[in-house]
Amino acid sequence: MATRLHDLHSTSLEDPETFWAEAAEAVSWSRRWTTVLDRSRAPHFHRWFVGARCNTCYNALDRHVEGGRGEQAALIYDSPLTGQQRTYSYRELRDEVARCAGLLRSLGVERGDRVIIYMPMVPETAVAMLACARLGAVHSVVFGGFAAQELATRIRDARPTVMITASCGIEPNRVVPYQPMVQRALTEAAGIVQRVVVLARDAAPWALDEECDVDWHAGMAQAEPADCVQLEATDPLYILYTSGTTGEPKGIVRDNGGHMVALAWSMKHVYGVEPGEVYWAASDVGWVVGHSYIVYGPLLQGCTTVLYEGKPVGTPDAGAFFRVIAEHGVTTLFTAPTAFRAIRRVDPTGALIRAHPMPTLRALFLAGERCDPDTLHWAEEQLGVPVIDHWWQTETGWSIAANCLGIELLPVKPGSPATPVPGYDVRVLGEDHEEVPRGTIGDICVRLPLPPSCLPTLWQADDRYVESYLTAHPGHYTTGDAGYMDDDGYLFVMSRIDDVINVAGHRLSTGAMEEVLASQPDVAECAVIGVKDALKGQLPLGLLVLNAATDTTHDEVVADVIARVRASIGAVAAFKTAVVVARLPKTRSGKILRRTMAAIANGEAFEVPATIDDPAILDEITLALRGIGYPPGPQQP
Numbered sequence: 001m002a003t004r005l006h007d008l009h010s011t012s013l014e015d016p017e018t019f020w021a022e023a024a025e026a027v028s029w030s031r032r033w034t035t036v037l038d039r040s041r042a043p044h045f046h047r048w049f050v051g052a053r054c055n056t057c058y059n060a061l062d063r064h065v066e067g068g069r070g071e072q073a074a075l076i077y078d079s080p081l082t083g084q085q086r087t088y089s090y091r092e093l094r095d096e097v098a099r100c101a102g103l104l105r106s107l108g109v110e111r112g113d114r115v116i117i118y119m120p121m122v123p124e125t126a127v128a129m130l131a132c133a134r135l136g137a138v139h140s141v142v143f144g145g146f147a148a149q150e151l152a153t154r155i156r157d158a159r160p161t162v163m164i165t166a167s168c169g170i171e172p173n174r175v176v177p178y179q180p181m182v183q184r185a186l187t188e189a190a191g192i193v194q195r196v197v198v199l200a201r202d203a204a205p206w207a208l209d210e211e212c213d214v215d216w217h218a219g220m221a222q223a224e225p226a227d228c229v230q231l232e233a234t235d236p237l238y239i240l241y242t243s244g245t246t247g248e249p250k251g252i253v254r255d256n257g258g259h260m261v262a263l264a265w266s267m268k269h270v271y272g273v274e275p276g277e278v279y280w281a282a283s284d285v286g287w288v289v290g291h292s293y294i295v296y297g298p299l300l301q302g303c304t305t306v307l308y309e310g311k312p313v314g315t316p317d318a319g320a321f322f323r324v325i326a327e328h329g330v331t332t333l334f335t336a337p338t339a340f341r342a343i344r345r346v347d348p349t350g351a352l353i354r355a356h357p358m359p360t361l362r363a364l365f366l367a368g369e370r371c372d373p374d375t376l377h378w379a380e381e382q383l384g385v386p387v388i389d390h391w392w393q394t395e396t397g398w399s400i401a402a403n404c405l406g407i408e409l410l411p412v413k414p415g416s417p418a419t420p421v422p423g424y425d426v427r428v429l430g431e432d433h434e435e436v437p438r439g440t441i442g443d444i445c446v447r448l449p450l451p452p453s454c455l456p457t458l459w460q461a462d463d464r465y466v467e468s469y470l471t472a473h474p475g476h477y478t479t480g481d482a483g484y485m486d487d488d489g490y491l492f493v494m495s496r497i498d499d500v501i502n503v504a505g506h507r508l509s510t511g512a513m514e515e516v517l518a519s520q521p522d523v524a525e526c527a528v529i530g531v532k533d534a535l536k537g538q539l540p541l542g543l544l545v546l547n548a549a550t551d552t553t554h555d556e557v558v559a560d561v562i563a564r565v566r567a568s569i570g571a572v573a574a575f576k577t578a579v580v581v582a583r584l585p586k587t588r589s590g591k592i593l594r595r596t597m598a599a600i601a602n603g604e605a606f607e608v609p610a611t612i613d614d615p616a617i618l619d620e621i622t623l624a625l626r627g628i629g630y631p632p633g634p635q636q637p
């Protein structure tokens with residue numbers, strides 16, 4: 001590790017209180033903290049900036065207006081899917097947000113209340129999030145690609161009284177009407193949401209229910225602007241649900257104070273971005289990348305953020321990202337490697353990249369999934385700027401390992417997100433909880449306490465938090481990823497240690513899909529595994545054991561389970577393949593050997609587990625998978 005980074009990293013671990021108190025000077029507090037890091041509930045629970053009062057929306061908007069950035073662009077909405085573009089200055093965005101906060105207040109929303117936001121990539125989504133932050137209400141954004149069941153699960157857990165939604169999302173191949181999904185979710189999770197604010201979009205209608213629904217525009221026109229409510233730094237800003245091993249998603253809680261401090265620090269030190277510059281995270285607000293780096297991070301730093309409603313390819317072509325960069329003067333692009341794989345597939349020579357001169361572009365950051373070296377090299381060659389892989393997760397809200405451009409650029413090692421970021425004491429541990437030798441794969445963990453912004457707990461589930469993250473290796477947070485550290489301290493993140501899969505940079509639970517498969521009446525038993533895919537990284541594949549008595553054909557059952565996953569979880573699960581098998585391989589204690597089946601499907605070497613009940617079943621699985629083309633031949637990128 002180079003000297004300056006090394007010094008900062010060491011200081012951050014030796015004296016986190018001083019390190020983060022200095023970083024906290026970058027944001028504005030209405031009352032300062034009494035304790036920088038409260039360790040009184042250690043070893044499991046830590047809280048940052050206890051006693052401080054602040055407001056995230058004030059820091060993201062009002063502070064910049066008061067400081068002279070009122071006329072600077074805060075948010076550029078660029079939507080090739082609707083042909084629209086709109087720019088909001090900091091002043092305009094603050095005024096919209098204040099009005100939306102007033103609208104929410106008129107519906108009874110106050111500090112601590114939850115608001116569920118189920119929206120497409122429109123500026124009103126950011127307005128709604130910031131309006132909640134302004135009031136101290138806790139938002140929970142649900143990605144628009146999720147369908148009714150996922151929405152209902154989140155409503156049942158967060159118990160919001162108000163939902164903010166839109167009449168539709170827009171995908172390149174279709175309009176996605178939200179009303180049927182919202183109605184189904186509200187029926188499944190009955191009696192919780194009282195009022196629904198609806199943004200009507202031209203592409204699809206919404207039949208307003210006069211008693212329950214409020215039209216966004218009518219409501220905004222009547223609303224009195226609301227001011228920022230001063231909150232405890234430890235008050236929750238949002239809950240973002242993410243996939244775990246079971247079908248029950250985990251409600252990641254983010255606080256106000258620590259989150260602001262870490263994000264502001266990361267904008268400067270990880271991304272090397274200054275106030276006034278244009279920063280673009282080409283993701284979706286429904287994911288953590290969107291929360292941190294479409295909405296909060298860039299605005300806290302006084303940057304211009306781009307909210308893009310489109311795809312890397314097909315809207316209208318593979319030059320779309322580069323058109324946006326050139327047109328809006330983007331300095332820093334953040335996306336998932338899968339987006340570059342999609343672009344490369346359509347435009348292998350980069351002709352559409354060269355068609356858009358991008359003198360402002362300084363760096364491309366990639367995250368969301370492992371970045372394969374091939375994609376990294378291609379992007380480097382095409383863009384001529386540093387391409388930086390960085391690794392983090394919903395739980396942390398910002399990078400655990402990254403090449404910190406704002407401190408100093410380390411040599412890039414393809415396949416590695418470089419070294420741990422200041423604040424994170426990363427250790428690769430073996431089964432005995434001791435660090436494994438360099439170069440050896442183990443569980444990637446972070447020694448407690450975690451730095452600011454990382455989850456203080458799960459929403460109303462302290463025990464689940466401890467059990468899910470802090471029990472496997474005492475004194476450490478277990479990230480759920482496996483990998484190794486090399487002799488230079490570079491991390492290599494190789495795979496998940498649980499049953500979470502990563503499809504096109506989207507984190508999905510195979511457990512949730514299995515629950516849907518199991519609900520099909522002909523299915524007696526099932527398993528979902530992640531198989532490799534050249535474009536999306538991984539895809540889910542279902543294995544089904546049917547009830548002996550069924551008359552339904554295999555093809556019918558397969559078609560039915562595919563339709564059910566799409567209707568319940570959503571199209572984003574990309575669940576398109578399933579096969580009927582006679583039996584599933586299990587251990588003698590009855591645990592399904594998903595990993596072994598995934599290795600077979602991926603054509604990887606594997607050892608027959610010593611605990612297997614009947615090894616002959618593996619041959620049956622091999623044959624069944626071969627019958628549907630797994631493992632595939634060499635795939636083109």
Ligand code: COA
Nearest residue numbers: 144145169171176283289336338339342368504505571572
């Ligand atoms: N609302 C409704 N449906 C959605 C949706 C949304 N917000 N987002 C995706 N979907 C649908 C898609 O239309 C598609 O449906 P289909 O089965 O009818 O084609 C399905 O979900 C799968 O979507 P996606 O994974 O986006 O695949 P794709 O084939 O449409 O596009 C990529 C592939 C690589 C272009 C695309 O995945 C992409 O842009 N990825 C970027 C990754 C990213 O932003 N990751 C976030 C973390 S950084």
Ligand code: AMP
Nearest residue numbers: 367368369370390391392393394493507
């Ligand atoms: P999410 O919580 O949706 O952001 O997903 C986080 C998970 O995605 C991580 O735990 C990893 O499994 C994976 N991931 C994210 N970024 C990277 C990366 N740069 N390299 C490898 N895996 C990554």
